[in-house]
Amino acid sequence: MTGFPTEATAFPPGFTVDVFAAAFEASPTPMVVTDPRRDDNPIVWANGAFLGLTGYGRDELYGHNCRRLQGPATDRATLAALREAIAQGRAFECELLNYRKDGTPFWNGMTVNPVRDADGAILYFFSAQADMTHKHRLEAAMRDTNGALEREVGERTADLRFALEQKTALLHEVDHRVKNNLQVISSLMLLKARRTPPGEARDALQAMAERIGALSTAHRMLYSEGDAARFDVSAFADDLIADLAAAHEACAARVETEVEPLALPAAMAAPLALMLHELAGNAFRHAFPGGRAGRVRVSARRDGAGMELVVEDDGIGLSAGVPNPTGFGRMLVEMVVRQLRGTIAWSEAAPGTRAAIRVPLPAEAAP
Amino acid sequence: MPEVRPASGEALRILVVEDEVLIALELECLLEDLGHVSVGVASASAEAIALGRSTAPDVALVDIHLIDGPTGVEVARALSADPRTTVVFMTANAKRIPPDFAGAVGVIAKPYSERTVASALDYVARCRSGHGPSGETLDGFCLAPGAAG
Numbered sequence: 001m002t003g004f005p006t007e008a009t010a011f012p013p014g015f016t017v018d019v020f021a022a023a024f025e026a027s028p029t030p031m032v033v034t035d036p037r038r039d040d041n042p043i044v045w046a047n048g049a050f051l052g053l054t055g056y057g058r059d060e061l062y063g064h065n066c067r068r069l070q071g072p073a074t075d076r077a078t079l080a081a082l083r084e085a086i087a088q089g090r091a092f093e094c095e096l097l098n099y100r101k102d103g104t105p106f107w108n109g110m111t112v113n114p115v116r117d118a119d120g121a122i123l124y125f126f127s128a129q130a131d132m133t134h135k136h137r138l139e140a141a142m143r144d145t146n147g148a149l150e151r152e153v154g155e156r157t158a159d160l161r162f163a164l165e166q167k168t169a170l171l172h173e174v175d176h177r178v179k180n181n182l183q184v185i186s187s188l189m190l191l192k193a194r195r196t197p198p199g200e201a202r203d204a205l206q207a208m209a210e211r212i213g214a215l216s217t218a219h220r221m222l223y224s225e226g227d228a229a230r231f232d233v234s235a236f237a238d239d240l241i242a243d244l245a246a247a248h249e250a251c252a253a254r255v256e257t258e259v260e261p262l263a264l265p266a267a268m269a270a271p272l273a274l275m276l277h278e279l280a281g282n283a284f285r286h287a288f289p290g291g292r293a294g295r296v297r298v299s300a301r302r303d304g305a306g307m308e309l310v311v312e313d314d315g316i317g318l319s320a321g322v323p324n325p326t327g328f329g330r331m332l333v334e335m336v337v338r339q340l341r342g343t344i345a346w347s348e349a350a351p352g353t354r355a356a357i358r359v360p361l362p363a364e365a366a367p
Numbered sequence: 368m369p370e371v372r373p374a375s376g377e378a379l380r381i382l383v384v385e386d387e388v389l390i391a392l393e394l395e396c397l398l399e400d401l402g403h404v405s406v407g408v409a410s411a412s413a414e415a416i417a418l419g420r421s422t423a424p425d426v427a428l429v430d431i432h433l434i435d436g437p438t439g440v441e442v443a444r445a446l447s448a449d450p451r452t453t454v455v456f457m458t459a460n461a462k463r464i465p466p467d468f469a470g471a472v473g474v475i476a477k478p479y480s481e482r483t484v485a486s487a488l489d490y491v492a493r494c495r496s497g498h499g500p501s502g503e504t505l506d507g508f509c510l511a512p513g514a515a516g
Contacts, residue, residue: 172462176432179459180387182478187393194396216478220507239507246482 030054030129032066033115036086036122040065044124053108053131055101066127069108071099082112089114089122095132107132175223182216210247214277217243218269231269233300233307234261240276241298248284252291253313258299262307265362271336272309278329279311279355287315287353294352306342306360314352377492379403382424384442385457386410386434394428394484401485412438419446426491429471431458443469453491461509468511476507483507 011020024031030050034041043061051058054069061068070079074097085092091113098108109132115124189209196202221236222228237259245255264272276298283296292315300309333355337344342359381403385391388410395405406422409415411434419427419442427446431439439456440463447454447470454470459477468474472494475487487508 172460176460179477180432183459184387184389186478187387187389191389191393191396213478213480217480217507220476220478243480243482246480246485 030131032061032127032129034066034125034127036125041086041125050129053100053106053129054098060101069098071097071103071105073097073105074099085112086125095136105133107136109135171223171228179216179219182212182219186212186216210281211274211277213243213247214240214273215270218273222266222269227263229266230263231266232261233264233272234259236269236272237276237298237300240273241280244277244280244284248281251284251288252293253284253288253315254293254295256295256297256299258297260301262300262302262361264307268340268359271339275333275336275357276309276311278333282329283311283313283315283353287313287317289316292316302361303358305363306358309357309359310354311357312349312352312354314349317348317351317353377496379425379488379492379495380406380422381488382406382415382419382422382427382446382452383408384410384415384427384429384433384439386430386432397481397484398488400481401488403488411435412442415442416445419449419452423449423451425451425453425495426488427452427454428457428475429454431456431460431463437463439463440465440469443471447471453495455487455491466512471511473508473510476509479507 025047027047028049029047030053031047032043032050033045035044038044042063042065046058046061051061054061056068078094078096082092082094082096091111093111095107095109097105099105109130110127112125112127114122115126117123186209189205189212193202193205193209196205217240218236221231221239238257241255241257245251280296280298287296288294294314296311296313298309298311300307334344337357337359340359342357344358345356347354347356381398383391383394383398383405385394385408391408391410395408398405403426406424407418409418413435415427415429415433427443429439429443429446431437433439433442437460439458443454443456446452453472456464456468456471456474457477457479458464458474461474461476464471464474472491473487475483490508
């Protein structure tokens with residue numbers, strides 16, 4: 001295809017070359033025509049919009065090569081590609097930094113294409129332009145904004161990371177101190193117990209040291225895995241009951257634990273530890289006098305919106321047991337159950353004693 | 368008081384490296400109750416290393432945080448260089464222990480129970496006498512990677 005009118009592309013009657021020229025002249029799109037057959041491919045025609053864009057008059061453009069519009073920051077590689085396309089008679093598209101007559105630069109988005117005669121020989125090059133300065137300015141502004149945003153995000157992230165590191169370090173420090181202090185308190189109690197003659201005072205000290213031991217077990221289980229907010233009640237109960245059984249190795253009763261794995265909130269650890277310690281401890285201490293055999297069973301399972309925890313033994317039972325002069329252990333259990341907003345039912349299990357505790361669980365406590 | 372023999376039959380000579388005086392004192396009483404012998408208590412790293420050299424204990428129970436800072440790790444490294452000494456960390460700060468355990472065979476987590484200390488020492492005694500470990504679960508006592516079996 002040469003671009004010259006054929007029958008199919010012929011103008012309608014009355015649409016003369018003059019009309020066509022008038023349309024081009026009046027077009028808001030800057031246009032220019034160069035003649036490659038003349039020396040240095042000079043401009044031979046430009047429309048009003050082109051004059052408006054470049055600031056030059058026709059007399060300043062006609063007869064001159066388009067390089068008149070170039071300047072110091074015009075991209076050499078794009079120019080070379082444009083020149084090569086013209087030399088090969090190919091169409092070309094690019095955005096080039098050009099300069100107006102007054103020296104101000106503008107981004108010129110242009111298409112250049114050859115105009116051929118009926119035999120295909122190149123007569124002219126036709127080029128339409130568009131001022132892309134605004135687009136380039138927007139792009140540059142966008143790049144700046146993005147850069148600034150990225151810097152800001154980077155700074156914020158660094159701040160947050162630092163704060164998180166501080167928080168983690170603080171948590172470790174506090175955890176370490178709590179554990180160490182529990183050890184010191186426990187050691188203090190036991191040391192005093194060792195130096196106290198056998199009797200009520202010594203027993204009380206020993207019992208307190210054991211309760212602190214139960215709290216210590218609770219604390220040791222917390223934070224030992226990733227989640228600082230929850231603990232697994234199953235491993236927790238096994239550990240606690242094994243400790244208790246070892247502390248009462250004189251008791252011949254067998255221990256059974258059957259605790260479902262439930263992830264409970266960390267705040268429940270200490271109360272549960274105290275409660276289990278009192279209930280199971282009582283069974284070991286009082287239910288099997290004189291080397292009597294039997295079993296102590298601790299079970300816990302999810303029950304609807306709560307947890308049911310049962311500590312039972314087949315020992316001598318509540319009524320037959322030596323009445324505890326202070327009933328401190330039982331009071332402790334009832335206080336803890338109240339703190340957990342639960343209920344406790346004591347019963348004679350014939351034989352033995354059974355304590356069934358129901359405590360509500362937060363909805364998200366999951367296996 | 369009748370002499371108590373430890374479960375494994377062998378009384379261990381034990382060095383306690385601990386900066387909390389109360390914990391150290393109580394631990395010594397506990398070790399005695401379990402039928403072991405304390406060769407001394409050190410509360411700082413230099414003291415611990417010197418005491419280790421002069422007494423060559425069977426076991427060193429080493430806290431990470433000592434009077435001169437978190438120096439328990441280097442104490443463990445120095446003490447475990449002597450093949451006669453088995454090092455066990457005893458700390459509330461297990462996260463400070465390096466991946467290679469600085470030559471220690473394991474860690475007793477604080478706060479510990481008497482049972483944990485007893486079973487950890489029993490484990491060490493069995494290993495030292497050439498018997499395999501009892502296979503019993505060791506709550507609150509974690510073995511160093513590669514120390515088991």
